[in-house]
Amino acid sequence: MRRFALFGECLTAGLLVLVAALPVVTLLPALAAGCAHIKAHVDGETTSLRSFFERVRAALPGGWQLSLAVIGCFAVLAVDVVLLRSRVAGGGFVAAVCGVAAVGLAVVVLRAAAAWSPDARWADLARSAPRRAVADFGGSLLLVMSFGVLLVVTWQLPPLLLPMLGCVLMAAVAVDRRSGRVGQELSRSTSVDG
Known part of the structure; x- marks a missing residue:
């Protein structure tokens, strides 16, 4: 029963995030919430x-500017992919690089949103999220896999976008908590060895 309740919260969170992100400038605050x-x-x-x-x-101060920057980056990458694939020789390779960059940006955005708390500043989160994404590469790969599942499931059944978005948020929270535990265990083991 508890697992079904968590799935219900994922569905609710997915719906609420989509509604809250509609103004576009609220993308990061919506993901953080x-x-x-x-x-x-x-x-x-x-x-x-x-x-x-x-x-x-609570997440809006500083979050709306970063949301605009993130949306701008995604828009540039999307335009590059569309233009390069159809009009430039060898554009397929560059388009693939742009696709990988978009996935990397999505991982960093989700890591920043999962680490948000009411006393955190978005500028600090934006600086630390790429470092955490690289330092915990396994967690970043888990987030990439969650994007893959989101794409496959919603491609097959579009109405499942809401619960799948909530599941991606749950994956971001799990990776954030996992990386915190791994970091604590590593610091404990190095203090014991030293």
Whole structure:
């Protein structure tokens, strides 16, 4: 029964994130609030609609500028892929590189959103997320696999976009918590060895 409740929260989080991200400039605050919503459910805290939108509001300072930058980067990469694949010799290779860059950007964005808390600053999260993505390469690969599952499932059944988006948010939260535990274990083992 608890697993079904978590799936229900993933569905709710996916829907709420899509609604909150509609203005585009709220993309990162919506993702951060979605991750915080999943964390709150797992930790047994409040997961009401009101608390979700309070988290979005708390994440807005600094988040809307970064959201515009992220959307701009994705737009440039998408335009590059479309133009290069059809009009430039050897453009397929460059388009593939742009696709990999887009996936890398998505991983960094999700890592920043999963690490967000009301006392965190987006500028600090934006600087630390790429380092954490590289340092915990296994966790980053898990996020890439979650994107793959999202694409395959929603390609086959588009109505499953909502729960699958929530599952990607849950994967981001799990990777964030996993990387925190791995870092603590590594620091403990080095202090014991030293």
